[in-house]
Amino acid sequence: MAPKAGGDSAKVNSAVYKDKSKPTDIRLSNISAAKAVSDAIRTSLGPRGMDKMIQASNGEVTITNDGATILKQMSVIHPAAKMLVELSRAQDIEAGDGTTSVVVIAGALLDAAEKLLQKGIHPTVISDGFQQALQMALQVVEGMATPVDLANEDALLKAAATSLNSKVVSQHSTILAPIAVQAIRAVMEPIVGGVGARVDLRDVKVIERIGGTVEDTELVQGLVIPHRASNVNGPHRIEKAKVGLIQFCISPPKTDMDHNVIVSDYAAMDRVLKEERQYILNIVKQIKKAGCNVLLVQKSILRDALSDLAIHFLDKIKTMVIKDIEREDIEFVCKTLGCRPIASLDHFTAENLVNVDLVEEVNEPAGKYIKATGTLRGQPCTNPSLTII
Incomplete structure (x- = not known):
């Protein structure tokens, strides 16, 4: 072999x-x-x-x-x-x-x-x-270990203060610890048939403001939008507000990016302006028909979310409008107010609006912001959320 x-x-x-x-x-x-x-x-x-x-x-x-x-x-x-x-x-x-x-x-x-x-x-x-x-x-x-009773606020305050003692803001623990405990207790959901509670920290939004001190920190049982109202002569404080959140623009539609419309005739220009005016007026009439007096507009990328003519018409019907709501904030806004985003004008009806006790524009040295507070009437809040500013 x-x-x-x-x-x-x-x-x-x-x-x-x-x-x-x-x-x-x-x-x-x-x-x-x-x-x-x-x-x-x-x-x-x-x-x-x-x-x-x-x-x-x-x-x-x-x-x-x-x-x-x-x-x-x-x-x-x-x-x-x-x-x-x-x-x-x-x-x-x-x-x-x-x-x-x-x-x-x-x-x-x-x-x-x-x-x-x-x-x-x-x-x-x-x-x-x-x-x-x-x-x-x-x-x-x-x-x-020592069992912690979630209903015992003193024990929770001690735990929060202990965590803050090693932080830069340790000297302000007497102010921040109660705010943290109140925020968590407001959004926690008890586990049915179990021990403890479930907390989603995304239900608590922290907004930083330039100027002021730690003592100015405030817990808001509601929604804070770090933008000023877009109105020129419209209202800046509305009680018993009906709030609508839209995801479409109140401005004339534009052509595709690769196309241009050239108008060389004065009569054609007048027709274009008239059609734009009528287009925006129809949207504003639908908003007024639904009874909306506070309008939140999602930020648009391709064109302006609001035109100057739209702001003029909304001022006329006494509607507060806040534009440029970020896309990633839509979920938090919906959860806080208990509303649903409205994607088209056909769905802008009174049934899709939510009631809030007070919506106001707050003026501070660092700038203006919108605060929506008060109990939601006629609608149970199953997913509570709040804002720390």
Whole structure:
């Protein structure tokens, strides 16, 4: 029989020199990168933690001691270091606090793992040991834990104040803690047949205003739109308002981008202006027929959401109009007011409007904004939401 041709080559391949130090070097490199991230924010932990000043590439300066914010601003390239950044982000989403602590603890665990690796212990054995330590730690923490009654406002205030003590605004915790507790209690939904409550933080919108101090922070049981009213001579305060949210424009339609209309005759120009006027007038008549006196208009990209002629007609019928509602804010506006966006003029009827006690334009040194407050009459609010300004 002929000898097998692959026998000698298999022996040669098995005898190829293997660098056994390479896996160890990779592990130490990963640990060193992760520990560097941990050490960078270690000094910002606790009530005596120092704030970090971070300058972005565009020159914007951020001063904070929040772990998630610091790591978000840092340009991390190493894959292992990026895992700590993701860990901090996950902690922020899940609990909203402890973003620095989880990174510091992870760095300490990696430091302990590095010492065990240097003693020749296999990584799998170290990982199994960490899993057993996790189970024991959970038992200890559960034994130390104190059940929190969501109806006990004092306990919730203490928890909120404790979280604020390590933040830049710690000296204002007596003001911000009650606002945070009231906001969460207003939007939380008790779990039927279970323990605790379900809270969607998207139901609480925080609007930043330039000027003023932390003491000016206000909790609004309603909707705040950071825009001024578009009216020229129209109303700026309406009680017992009927609010409509539209997603179509009150302006003359335009041609496609690749087309132009050239009008060279004065008579044709007059007809065009007359048709535009009649087109806008028909929309305004439908708005008045439905009884709407507060109109919210979604921001348009292709053309102006409101023309000057439309604002003139809306002033005539005493309707407050607020334009340029961002597309991503439509869901929050609908949930807060209990309304539905109206996509066409045919659906603009009284049934699609919502009742609000008061809609007013608030004038501040930093600018004007719209505030809609008051109970919604005749419509149960199944999805409560509110705004902090």
